[in-house]
Amino acid sequence: MTSPDAVTQIVRPATDTGALSTFTSTIRLRLRVPAKLRNLELVLLAFALAIVGASIALVELGALGSVQGPVLALGAGLGVITLIIHVALRFAAPQADPFLLPISTMLNGLGIAEIYRLDISKNLSGWGAAGVRQIAWTAMAMLLALAVLLLIRNHRVLQRYSYIAMFVGIVLLLLPMLPGIGQNINGAQLWIHVGSFSFQPGELAKIALAVFFAGYLVTARDSLSLVGRKFLGMRFPRVRDLGPILVIWLAAMVVLVFQHDLGMALLFFGLFLVMIYVATGRLSWVILGLALFIGGVLVASRLLGYVQARFESWLDAFNPKVYDAVGGSYQIVQGIFGFAHGGLIGTGWGRGSPGIVPLAESDYIIASLGEELGLAGLFAILALYLLFVSRGFRIGFVGQDDFGRLLGVGLSFVIALQVFIVLGGVTRVIPLTGLTTPFLAAGGSSLVANWIIVALLLRLSDSVRTQPQLVVE
């Protein structure tokens, strides 16, 4: 045990002195130490809010020529909600990680600024404007995150519900295929539609599945890791233990084949592989899983036109035939032109023409930001994601209970993988899929899901710090 908290240092000698002094000194230190974290968070939050405010003002200066009031006022409203979350943290999770809230606030705000900028170029305003809807969704997502933070006071509660989480996750994944509420947007069947309200449940499914994976793997890891036959220097699992991975693989293939969502399939299958690897420490699971997935995708690419088209647009994007084809590489190529137009330092807020790219405010928000903020801005955004993920991984490294560690790693890895799938797709590292960039992209489902992840990571990081470090589970 290397880094004993100030609290634990005090707790032990406290038995020697009077009860009252122990009590007061514990109180004093309990308040002082976390206040340091929360004060750091407040400073960072103020910084993030200042940058977001300046971004919105610069968007208006760049695109309209003068700073207007209304959107800034709405943005300030969001700022107030983040401050409420901050205050709530002081009471509900005083030792939570101080970086998570400012980073997500900043990313969310940058996304709003860019979406608003695209609204301006399309002359949209009111509820027709994606930016205004994004602000409303952000408010809702932040309040939900606050609710999660206040309701779940101990993350171990989640472990009890891991099989319910599995059920919820699978239902959420399959919901869009139900006739009546399922909706096909841009060739992918991944939305549900009730009245005028549409939602992409797959985003929420990734949380439910992370909870299920963590809970299941903590209990099943021994049977998954200790037995099996050695082959090529690696211990491969017994056939009877293959059940879960085959079920997850089947679910991924269903998403791929029936919902036409390569990105989502890759996302939650990748999440499962990483979590099973972390839990069991056996690379054979990853190799087996990757082989299954790649095999499935290769077969699908032969049988499913859309997967094949995705591969063609990826490998041969600049070919005029592929470029001009319906569902071809027009979007990829125009997005890359956007990055190139931005160059190193970008055109500046409101000065580029990101609106040329289809879905510039959702799937292609990162290309829009790349054009206006340049490679420099892009690197800054990526650094924010990297920092966010590293804070999540920290829970895995210093956490005490394996369920919490696995869940923390899973939730932060899912963000990292999603960023990679989107950016890798947009910049032609991998085939393009239709995932959203966490926090940045326009879309309520994605915002709600990612803010709930923030709440869970805040809760996990708080329990990591408040746990008495001498108690070994």
Place this chain on the structure above:
Amino acid sequence: MDRQLKRVTVAVLLMFLAVFTSTTIITVFQVDALNGDSRNTRTLNDSYSAERGPILVNGQAIAESKPAADKYKFQRVYANPQLYSSVTGYFTLNQGNTGVEGALNSYLSGTANDQFLTKVNSILTGQKPKGGSVSLTIDPKVQQAAWDALGNNSGAVVALNPRTGAILAMVSKATYDPNLLASHNSNDVISAYKKLLADPTKPLINRAISGDLYYPGSVFKLVTTSAALDSGKYKPEDTFPNPSSLTLTGTSTPINNAEGGSCGGQATVSIADALRLSCNIPMAQLGAALGGDVLKKYASAYGYGQKLSIPMRVTPSIYTVGDTAQVQLSAFGQFEDRVTPLQVAMTSAAIANGGSLMQPTLVKEITAPDLTVIQPFQQKVFSQPITPATSATLTQLMINNVNSGAASNARISGVDVAGKTGTAQNGDGKPYTLWFTGFAPANDPQVAVAVVVENGTSFGNAVAAPIAKKVIEAVLGK
């Protein structure tokens, strides 16, 4: 679990590294190619809303961007549009650009790599980006003289400074008004363009450097004579048999001299007289004796088949090696010989400059908006097709052409003009292509010129030589 976590951390770092790398490749290493892609409408939009630099002739703008009230902010305006259209080309919103407007677009729009610091500066100071200005080597007096002298003929005039390669005049007729294509109304531009395209006089073609190319006819005899003398195989006084008709080797097709009869009436004729009187039969014999490969070698040295940008891309002239009969034809500029007027002017310029051919260019200087020079005049030797001695001999032969030969209409009193005419056939019953090329003063060359007139019914000496004379006089200030 820590070991696995460390490995997963490395995997995440690798994923981010991949994305850092891919974005860097796009925005740093591929950026020029991507911005130059014709499908990239952003580059186009940028080039309209920045103040495009002017194109200058002798300090006066012949093309400039004036503030406009519409969303593109600037309107391209051409002063003296017809006179300079073969130089400026046109600048359209999204239908492509030609001429200097097209070839130097990145400088005029301020997006060239050389202008990177200017760009950074304008970002830091908040100034609106501005393009560089391009100063041309065109001499307005010579350009006007060439324009006037060509009159209503279809054809082209190119005048070069043989010592520097600077293009003093470049006129192509029929031509068009580039202002018609600079409109911000795309429909207007497209309908104007379609009209110009359908025009039977083909106004959009810059005949001086591109288009379908012309048969050079007798002006190619300069190349044949260069090959004869410079290869050391012949001297000007060497003779050939002088029949009045020659059957091409291996065929039954006879060829004649342009004036009919033999060349000068003697039993034999010297190379000097064959050139002076522009006779086809002795040149055909000379060409066959030299061989097609030797002719091709000299043609290439003069620029045939070579890539050239002035900065517009020049269509390479063509010399093809055929069988003996075809070599005989090619030696006096028929068969598959095809040239641009610029190529013909370059031949004269090389002879004028002691055998050293300077690279032709239109660009005197490119300057940034703050007047710093981005690209100074680039004087460059293109090739050395013949030795100074050969050039001196050829110069004397060309002076004789004008003083006592077939190019008499280019004579200027008090100045030795070196010249060569041509009357190329375009097939039975079709009008001729009339040529004159030469330089002056012969002892101190200031200008090399090539004139071509299409649809001729008489001879090069009658139509093209007087036009060249006026251009030369404009250069010499007569």
